[in-house]
Amino acid sequence: MSEKMHMELKVWRQAGPGQPGRFVTYDAPGVSPDMSFLEMLDLVNERLVEDGEEPFAFDHDCREGICGSCGLMINGQAHGPERATATCQLHMRKFSDGDQVTVEPWRAAAFPVIKDLAVDRSTLDRIVEAGGYITVATGSAPDANLIPIPKPVADASMDAAACIGCGACVAACPNGAAQLFTSAKLQHLNLLPQGQAERWDRTISMVEEMESFFGSCTNHGECEEACPKSISIDFIALLNRDYVRAQLKQRRLAGQSFP
Amino acid sequence: MTLDSRIPPGPIAEKWDSHRFSMKLVNPSNKRRFEIIIVGSGLAGASAAATLGELGYRVKVVTFHDSPRRAHSIAAQGGINAAKNYPNDGDSIHRLFYDTVKGGDYRSREANVHRLAQVSLNIIDQCVAQGVPFAREYGGLLDNRSFGGAQVSRTFYARGQTGQQLLLGAYQAMARQIALGNVELHNRTEMLELVVKDGRTAGIVCRDLITGEVFSLSAHAVVLATGGYGNVFYLSTNAKNSNVTSIWRAARQGAYFANPCYTQIHPTCIPASDDFQSKLTLMSESLRNDGRIWVPERGDDDRVAGQIPEGDRDYYLERRYPAFGNLVPRDVASRASKREVDAGRGVGPMKNGVYLDFADAISRLGAPVIEERYGNLFQMYERITGEDPYKTPMRIYPAVHYTMGGLWVDYNLMSNLPGLFVLGEANFSDHGANRLGASALMQGLADGYFVIPYTIGDYLAPLLGEKPVPSDDSAFAAAETSVHDRVSALLSTNGTKSVDHFHRALGKVLWDNCGMGRTEQSLDKALSEIPAIREEFHRDVRVLGDGESFNQSLEKAGRVADYLEFAELMCLDARHRKESCGGHFREEYQTEEGEALRDDENFAYVAAWEWLGVGREPTLHKESLEFESVQLATRSYK
Ligand SMILES: Cc1cc2nc3c(=O)[nH]c(=O)nc-3n(C[C@H](O)[C@H](O)[C@H](O)COP(=O)(O)OP(=O)(O)OC[C@H]3O[C@@H](n4cnc5c(N)ncnc54)[C@H](O)[C@@H]3O)c2cc1C
Ligand code: FES
Numbered sequence: 013m014s015e016k017m018h019m020e021l022k023v024w025r026q027a028g029p030g031q032p033g034r035f036v037t038y039d040a041p042g043v044s045p046d047m048s049f050l051e052m053l054d055l056v057n058e059r060l061v062e063d064g065e066e067p068f069a070f071d072h073d074c075r076e077g078i079c080g081s082c083g084l085m086i087n088g089q090a091h092g093p094e095r096a097t098a099t100c101q102l103h104m105r106k107f108s109d110g111d112q113v114t115v116e117p118w119r120a121a122a123f124p125v126i127k128d129l130a131v132d133r134s135t136l137d138r139i140v141e142a143g144g145y146i147t148v149a150t151g152s153a154p155d156a157n158l159i160p161i162p163k164p165v166a167d168a169s170m171d172a173a174a175c176i177g178c179g180a181c182v183a184a185c186p187n188g189a190a191q192l193f194t195s196a197k198l199q200h201l202n203l204l205p206q207g208q209a210e211r212w213d214r215t216i217s218m219v220e221e222m223e224s225f226f227g228s229c230t231n232h233g234e235c236e237e238a239c240p241k242s243i244s245i246d247f248i249a250l251l252n253r254d255y256v257r258a259q260l261k262q263r264r265l266a267g268q269s270f271p
Numbered sequence: 272m273t274l275d276s277r278i279p280p281g282p283i284a285e286k287w288d289s290h291r292f293s294m295k296l297v298n299p300s301n302k303r304r305f306e307i308i309i310v311g312s313g314l315a316g317a318s319a320a321a322t323l324g325e326l327g328y329r330v331k332v333v334t335f336h337d338s339p340r341r342a343h344s345i346a347a348q349g350g351i352n353a354a355k356n357y358p359n360d361g362d363s364i365h366r367l368f369y370d371t372v373k374g375g376d377y378r379s380r381e382a383n384v385h386r387l388a389q390v391s392l393n394i395i396d397q398c399v400a401q402g403v404p405f406a407r408e409y410g411g412l413l414d415n416r417s418f419g420g421a422q423v424s425r426t427f428y429a430r431g432q433t434g435q436q437l438l439l440g441a442y443q444a445m446a447r448q449i450a451l452g453n454v455e456l457h458n459r460t461e462m463l464e465l466v467v468k469d470g471r472t473a474g475i476v477c478r479d480l481i482t483g484e485v486f487s488l489s490a491h492a493v494v495l496a497t498g499g500y501g502n503v504f505y506l507s508t509n510a511k512n513s514n515v516t517s518i519w520r521a522a523r524q525g526a527y528f529a530n531p532c533y534t535q536i537h538p539t540c541i542p543a544s545d546d547f548q549s550k551l552t553l554m555s556e557s558l559r560n561d562g563r564i565w566v567p568e569r570g571d572d573d574r575v576a577g578q579i580p581e582g583d584r585d586y587y588l589e590r591r592y593p594a595f596g597n598l599v600p601r602d603v604a605s606r607a608s609k610r611e612v613d614a615g616r617g618v619g620p621m622k623n624g625v626y627l628d629f630a631d632a633i634s635r636l637g638a639p640v641i642e643e644r645y646g647n648l649f650q651m652y653e654r655i656t657g658e659d660p661y662k663t664p665m666r667i668y669p670a671v672h673y674t675m676g677g678l679w680v681d682y683n684l685m686s687n688l689p690g691l692f693v694l695g696e697a698n699f700s701d702h703g704a705n706r707l708g709a710s711a712l713m714q715g716l717a718d719g720y721f722v723i724p725y726t727i728g729d730y731l732a733p734l735l736g737e738k739p740v741p742s743d744d745s746a747f748a749a750a751e752t753s754v755h756d757r758v759s760a761l762l763s764t765n766g767t768k769s770v771d772h773f774h775r776a777l778g779k780v781l782w783d784n785c786g787m788g789r790t791e792q793s794l795d796k797a798l799s800e801i802p803a804i805r806e807e808f809h810r811d812v813r814v815l816g817d818g819e820s821f822n823q824s825l826e827k828a829g830r831v832a833d834y835l836e837f838a839e840l841m842c843l844d845a846r847h848r849k850e851s852c853g854g855h856f857r858e859e860y861q862t863e864e865g866e867a868l869r870d871d872e873n874f875a876y877v878a879a880w881e882w883l884g885v886g887r888e889p890t891l892h893k894e895s896l897e898f899e900s901v902q903l904a905t906r907s908y909k
Contacts, residue, residue, distance in 0.1 A: 028820055046544040046657065054771075055547055061769040061824070066815040069823050071337065073510040075550050078435055079341040097654065105657050126481055127821040134458065137338050141450040145443035146402045150322040150720050151393065153400035157357060160411025170404040170429060173436060177340055201402050 017043045017109040021056060023068055024116045026125050029132075033125065035114070045105035049092065050075060050082065052104055053115075070129035077101040077240060080176035083183065084129055085116040090180040090238035098178065098240035118183035122190070122225040133179045135225040136193060142221035143214035144197045146206050159205050166204075173200035174241045184238035187227035192235035194222045195251035196243050202254055212258035219255050274527070274879055274894045277681040278382040283900045284364075287386045290682070291725055295732035302327035305731050306490040306739055308475055310462045310517050312339030314434070314712060315695025316496030317441035318719025324448030326724060331488055332445070332454055333477055335461040335512065335826070340442045343498050343510040344715065347434025348555055349418055350426035351712040353391035358415050362423040364388045370421060371710060372901045374600075375675075375703020376853035376869065378530070380877070381900055382682055383700045390721040391713050395427055397720055401440040405429050419556055419601070419708025426709045431555065431647055437712055441719070457488075461826065463757070464750040465493065465521045465691070466740075472690035473740035476750045478758070480826065483819040485754050487742040491734055492690045492727060495521060496719065499674040499696035501534065503834045503841065504786070505778025507671035508540060508553040514830040518678050518697050519837045526686045527879035527892060529679035529699035531837070532845035535706055535854045536787050537672035538604035541655055541665075542624035551670040552655060554627075555648055556708060559597045559604070561632040561641065562665065564588050566625050570615035576626055576664045587611060594909055602705060602854055602867070605669035609787045612668065624666035633661065669787060673711060675702045675854065676844075679879040679894070683726035684718060687879075692727060694718035699877065704853025758818045761828045766811030770827045773808045777801065777831070777838055785842050790858045794846040798839060802886070805835040840880055840889060847891065850874045864909070871903050 019040040026033030040056050047055070050072050057067035073081040077098040084099045086092035092102045107113065115129065123131040161169075173196070181192035198218055201207035207214070229248060236245045279290040297305065305328050309320045312334040324330045336342055354367040367388040372379055399405065399413070405427050406414040418426040429436040448454040457477065464476035466487070474489035500515035501507035522528045539558055540551045565586045567579055588607055589596045599607075608625045617623050633641050638661055642649070649660045656666070677699040678686050684700070685692050695715040702710065740746065784797035808831065816822040851860045851867035852874070860868040877894040 044545050044547070047547060048549070048655075051545075051547050051549050054549055058769055058771060061813055061815060064813075064815065067824060069821055073336070073341055073512050074343070074346045075511060076346055076552060078432065079343075079345045079510060081337070081341050101651075101654055103654065103657070130821060133337060137340075137446065137458075140443060141446040145447045146400065147447065148397070148400040148444075149325055150318075150397060150444075150724065153393075153396040156355070156395045156399040157412050161407055162411050163407045163409050166404050166407045166411075169402070170436075173404050173439065174430075174432065176435075177338065200404070204402050204404070206400055206402050 015045070015109070016041070017045060017104065017107065019043050019052070019107065020112045022112065022114045023129070025068060025128050028127055029124050043104055045103070047104045048075065048100060049086070049102040049104065050100050068128040069126070072100055075100040078176060080178035083118055083178045083180055085118065085183060087114050090118070090184040091240050096240060096242045098176070118179055120179070120182045120188040121227070122188060123179060123182065136177055136179060136190065138225065139190065139194055139218055139221050140197060143210070143217035144201065146201055147210060161205060169200050169203040172196045172203070172243065172247055175243050176241060178240060180238040180240060181235035182226065184234040185227065186232055186234065187230060189229040190222050190226040191229035191248045191251065192239065192243055192245065194218055195247035198254065199247045199250050202250070211254070212261050215251070215254045215258040216262060219251070274679070274687065274892050275681060276380065276894055277683060278380070279682065283381060283385050286382050287389055294725060294729035297728045297732050297735070299327060301735055303329055304735065305329065306331070307492050307494060307727065308333065308488050308490040309494045309496060310475065311342065311496035311498060311695070311697070312336065312442070312445070313342035313344035313496060313498055313695060314438055314441055314715030315697070315719045316342070316494070317438065317445045318716050319494055319496060319694060319723050320454050321441060321444035321448055322720055322724045323727070324445070324451070324453035327453070330448070330454045331457065331490065333457045333460050333462055333475070333488070335459065335480060337459055339445060339456065339458065340438060342438060343513050344438045344712070345435045346510060347712055348431045348553065349557070350416065350428035350433045350709045351394070351437060352418070352425050352707070352709045353395045353427060353713065354388055354425060355392055355395055356425070357413060358424045360423045362425050366423065367391060367425065369901055371701070371707060372703070373904070373906070374705055374707040376705050376867070376906065377703065377871065377875065377898065377901070377903050378852050378896065379701055379703030380896060381898060385900070386722065387701050387714055387717050390717045393721055394713060394716045398437060398440050401444060403429060403436045403440045405436070421707070434712060437716065441716070462517050463520065463754045463829065465524045466746050466750045467524050467688055468740045468744065468746040470689060472688050473744070473746060474742060476747065476754050478754060481821050483817070483822070485751050487747040487751060489739040489742040489747065491731055491739050492692060494692045494694060494723065495678065495697050496694040497697045499677070500837065501671045501674050503777070503838055504671045504781050505774050506543065506548060506551050506782070508537060508551050511550055514833070515837050516830050516833045518693070519833040521678060521686070521688070521691060522882045524688065525881070526688050526691055527679040527881055528676070528840060529877050529879045530676040530704070530844065531841040531880065532785065532848060533675035533704050533854050534671055535601065535673040535675060536605045536669045538601055538608060538669045539627065539667045540670035541652065542619060542668035543621065544656070552651070553670070553672065554652060554665070554667060556601070558627060558645060558648060558665070561644065562597065562627040562629050563631060564597050564608070564625055564627055566611045566616040566618060576618070576628070585616070592909060602856065606787050606856060608669055619666045624668045626664035627667045628664035629660060630664070673706055675699065675704060675706055679877065683729060684722055685726070685730060690730060692723060694723060704855055757829065757832070758825065760809070761812065761814045761825060761832070762818055764809065764812050764814065766813045768811050768813060770812060770814065770824055770831050773804060773812060774827070774831045774834070776804050777834060780804065781838055781841070785845050788856050788858050789845050791846060794842050797842045798846070801835065801839050801842065808832065808835055836885055840882065843889065844878055844880065848874060848878065866907070869905070
């Protein structure tokens, strides 16, 4: 079995929303390189319980890189050093014995800290509620093969739909913008034939909802770097294109109905 | 109480239609006068919420997740079955029905399974219309693959993320209803008690996980769609927070728990690497199409895999099952691996796995073909283990994956408690003693989109004009007190051991004694050890922090406390079922070749348990299973 490693952790501790927080240093010996990053945190927490100190809170669930619950700033990088990897899929063999590791929550105005490393990301849900769906009453759908979708179109839509909604893109962005998240949801639907009827309204409402919570995109591209699913910033270009077109259409429609 | 499954009369293929006609309806303008609580936002809960909200009911959704989209359904990889027969390869509603009953080892209710196969067609239509980006052929039509040994290609998939895409579809449909005000979402909220008043379900008591506030929600009906309880074993492929609490709390209020011992063990998971392992990761079943499973002949063979010559290897599945070889069904493959590891022939640093070797496939087909087929899985394996499966064989071992048992429900998906409905993995229906691959997603969406919207109306219609029991009623107050008491007891125990310590101890007892193989003796052992762990837990658990803020240890502690009660029922059920069927393998009941031996004469029934209190013998209610459309037969894979 591989050698154990000895780490030093600097963990952000904050008792609750709006409360002051600070870094606390923890000694973490006996870390196996085969552990996932979260298992390493489990180990440290387990020892904290033994010592009578309250363990730190962090969100996680699937531990398979798909639910989007986990998300930590590790040494200043969203989800840590390995590309295209969510925190739960990061393993300790990517670190070296003796490393100091700083662990922080997502930092973004739209994601207030709940406690320690856990943040509230429900603003992302608000964006979806604003229009991130295709309206289809249950039972009213036509046969699934009625509308063929060219494979490249379906594939591109799937590339966008792969977003796990973890919020790393927001955390990595110097402006705290949610363009990558929003564009991924938008293009998942806007690219599909089924998504056309609501395309322009959807674009306007989702973008406006996004702007009410998040910062503006100035094309840093940090979001794509941080994304555990490697969602491409090309989707942001498509969002911008759709938004301009949607505004034009809205103006024209308004012009027609109210001459 | 007698169990009335309310199976409609008539020929199997017409039951659902005639039942839909005979059920009572709630007039569209009256729907808004009914309140419905849905606990859970996975495929079953989200699809139900979206549909009921859209019909006009006033719906409240409760989930402990921060966002409904994170429910465990998101992690399903392989696909979803439907009898569309697009590939024209002989599938039909009847075949999907037949395969499911047979796959479940003849322990499911025919009428429910047939309805599931029928509505499977609508599910795919619905999902495509919502924008689920299923895989497509070059002509633009939907692609299908065969899955889990099925003889037809009826599985629809979206890369390796089918669950994610289906859940996003349902979540988005629900998000629309939230925006319209038809669905009220309570996220980061955990249901901790079910409230029953005058023989009817009145509502639930919840805890706000951020503020710790305990509060009641009342409604005309409660729908539980809270998933499976595989995590009772501590290590499983389930998401870490999946748990038994909601259905166990309902069982404590009188809902019958059906077939709790039916658990599915998936053969191809990555073995634990360490005692600190927190969960197990599933590797798709499809790997068995090209990988060969083997162990060294001798347990003390310390050579690396590549240096062990052919003659010193045992390809035990190919040897024992020449016809099916590495493709035997899940339960058979799992037990065979266990046998090798138990005999000391396991591989890897902890000797807890078997090899799944691609060397032959790579030399036959070339690495690029293998990469095209399994590239993402190989990558995932390497990320987790640090080993490259192109060069050295994968190590795999079975892991707990799915629970077929759950709350007993009738044909309308209503439990024996009037007004309590149960959907998805949380109920016992449809899969009998073993679930086929790609059928859980189908069932969750069938229940939520196409069954509950009809059947709940039949329950609600006669209640028109009645208000739900007010949430300040004494029944709610008593339930709130019980939640407060449990929370303070956990916080004030102030013992010496963490919650996980007890969870791991329980998991080990279950895995060793009520896992892949069970015997009268092992179950007796588990039944004597569980109460001891439970007693120690309540005496010596250490839960730090307080009850008025976000406290994950407290959440876990509540769930483990419920597991510690539930686990006993699971073992009792396993002990009483003196036969082997599907995922339930009683070692005393096997054929000479070591295969499961069913006892249709004595055990062709659903075991629905009525809980009577900790330490008291539960009462068994039997729903006998009648097979009118499918002939009982023995499965054989030789
Ligand atoms: C790794 C893996 C792969 C799988 N792959 C496939 C596959 O390819 N095909 C297939 O058909 N099936 C697959 N399955 C099985 C399938 O994913 C599940 O059976 C199914 O998704 C369960 O859905 P559900 O809606 O019943 O519950 P879940 O998705 O588990 O949702 C449960 C919901 O209930 C909520 N909840 C639970 N308890 C409480 C409480 N007390 N209070 C408040 N909220 C609560 C949770 O927050 C969550 O929202 C797989 C399972 C695993 C583990
Ligand atoms: S825990 Fe689910 S993505 Fe990391």
